[in-house]
Amino acid sequence: MTWLPISVGGQGERDAVLGVHTEVYARHRVFLEACAAAIDPDLLALCRARIAQILHCREELALHSPDLLAELKSWERSPSFTALQRNALEFVEQFVLDPSLVSRELVVDLEREFGTSGTIDFTTVIAAFEASLRLSTLLDLEPAT
């Protein structure tokens, strides 16, 4: 439950808390929707789950299956992920921790899969969702029921 003294009423905690600024909340959702439409939905779900694990974002973690989350914890050793997914996960981990330390090799690997424009868009999408998960985690938003 969020630590902010905001009355939730009958709505979800996310809507109640972020919705105190109706216009900005709406614009943020539209931005995230545009981001979600820009890359493969399965890959995005995987990246969001991994970001949620790194940040301990309980609102996002609740959206993913326990089996997936267990596999993701040791994705380097798991045979369940494709080369593309591995490249993406490696990039995402470094990006979340310190984007300036993302190596040229990591970017080249992504570029081979997505092309130059696709890599730039992928990076923007990851930044958008990472920021959103940081927001949720800091405010300790309750998972949707």
Next chain:
Amino acid sequence: MTLPKINVVPLAPGQDAALYLNSLTDQRLVGTYMEFYVAALGLPPHDLELVELLRIRNGVAQSCQYCLSVRTEEGGNLAEEATHCVMQFESSDLSEPRKAALRLAAAFLELPSELTQEARDEALKHFTPEEIVGLMFRLTSFLVNKPRAALGIDGALDPDRLTRIGSGDIDKFMPQNRPRLE
């Protein structure tokens, strides 16, 4: 000046890294982001110097040379030392409300799940819940700078001095249906 890690033409000296990366990005993403960013400009609290401190703190967290090379006109007259101040804020002469906001920012940018109860209480002592959500939305909007550092499309606007940018500069970032540069 950093060299791109991606296969694009390197920035020319004095070229605006943010505008350049925008021009390489899907314009639907740029457009919807800018609408969010502009809407967030009006959020409380209306302490614009505090918001500028948070923007600089985020620049430090991402090692964003572009972010650290500019100062917004609305954010007062913060000097180069502000970069040091936002990291050493606990021992600074900043006001208690500003320290409370910088504590939230530090947690947001590092490990947001580890925000302490004391930091929460301090924040609520100085800000309304609406102001806290406002500050965190502003930080959320600032994190779109991360791709610049990750892709090496980064660099000070002017390596020799701080550059003042005003609200009129926002229009330059609007996509206005520009096609993406290839």
